[in-house]
Amino acid sequence: MTSPADVPPDLYGRRARDPFWAAASAFFNGVQRVRSLRPPAVRPVRPVDRTLALVVQEMRREAADVVSLRLGAPDGRALPAWQPGGHLDVRLPSGRRRQYSLCGDPADRRSYRIAVRRLPGGGGGSREVHDTLTEGAALTAEEPRNAFPFLARDRYLFLAGGIGITPILPMVQAAERLGADWRLVYTGRTRASLAFLDELPAGRTEVRTDDEHGVPDCAALLAAAPADAAVYCCGPAPMIDAVRAAFVPGGPATLHYERFAPAPIVDGRPFQIELARTGAVLDVPADRSALDVIREKAPTVAYSCRQGFCGTCRVSLLAGDADRRHPSDPAPDSLLVCVSRASGGKLTLDL
Structure with missing residues (x-):
């Protein structure tokens, strides 16, 4: 076999390529090109299991027909983080799946708190919680989700009706920590039906009950809000509908709301x-x-x-x-x- 040194140079002094080495180079270059044409290996996508095993650490009566549940991991490990407005999809021991707003402290990573109002005419979930759940009971839930996000603003008006205080409560506390200008109007049938009254910061909370003040005028409540306030509303469907009807869009104020019940069907066909x-x-x-x-x-x-x-x-x-x-x-x-x-x-x- 000749070596490159044995091949005489051409007219320009460049040595000709040895045929063996030229063939070897072409072979390996071809192999590399074939490899580059192969599609990259695709690893199978594994679904992420976001199910949480939880245990009822504490049950506490917060108002007439309202109980709160504090839920934690059985081994006490830290739970996934959440923000004000978040909720849990909870699977009860019967298999029923229900959504409950988180109403505790987002900084507490060892427990979640939810509150449930007993609804005798509901689908059975609230009755199961009130009548059969006890401390120590095992539940499962999906990691917290948020369809009602809390946005950082300078001014807020919070409107809560009955059990609608549950997503609003962490927002009020967050607004207080931000040093924002905020006001809460908390409505319900009676004071005895209103949960978490003792946790609301004093001085900026107005409690209006039907038996003392009559049904609230949502237009009047909105008229008293700052022009650039973020309005957060949660409560029964009639309250949300009244707030939506009274709110005038197009200005600097914004309206954010969450329903606990479906909106009425107004344009359906049989x-x-x-x-x-x-x-x-x-x-x-x-x-x-x-x-x-x-x-x-x-x-x-x-x-x-x-x-x-x-x-x-x-x-x-x-x-x-x-x-x-x-x-x-x-x-x-x-x-x-x-x-x-x-x-x-x-x-x-x-x-």
Whole structure:
């Protein structure tokens, strides 16, 4: 085999490439190019389990028909952080899944606090909490989520109705720590029905009860707010609707609200739902949700928020054209029966 030194130079004094080394170089360059054309290895995506195992550390009566629960990890480890306005998706021992606003201190990483008002005519979740849960009971929950974020502003007006104080309470305390100019109007039927009165900073909280002051005039409450205030409202649907109707958009003030119950259906059309597993066909009136009607036939159907956020009530859509009414319900092959409907005709569901 010749070496590069044995090959005579060309007219310019450059030595010709040895055929062996030229062939070897071409071979290895080709191998490298083939490797570069291979798609990169894709590791399988593993779903993140955000389930928390929790135990009821303390139960405390906060007002008539309201109890608070302090929840912590069984081994006392630190819990995921949360911000004012956050909530927990809690799975009760019965399997019911319910959403509860966090109303404790975000700086406390060893426990979460929620509060539950007993609703005799509800879906059974509040009765289960009040009647069967005890300290030491095991629960599971999803990590905190926030659909009602608290924004840093100079001025606030907080409007809380009844159990609507739960997301507002951490916001009030955060505004106090920020040194902001804030005011809270806390409404309810009676003082005995209002939870956490002893935790509200004095001097900026106005308590208005129906039995002492009458039903509050939401327009008058908004008129007293600073022009650039951030208005945070949480309470029963009639209160939120009244605040929304009285609020004048377009100025520096902003309105933020969270419902504990679904908004009324004002533009629906009647339609039918077929439950594919039984063949039952149900009539859904214009002013009722599909979920409400389905629950009468199948009481154990899963649901939680009833507003389209949590996805608990999603079922497979087998046939029909759905009228989707929430941004989180775009999938063509499934349906959130708490909010989505049909503009006439029939939907066939995998139920």
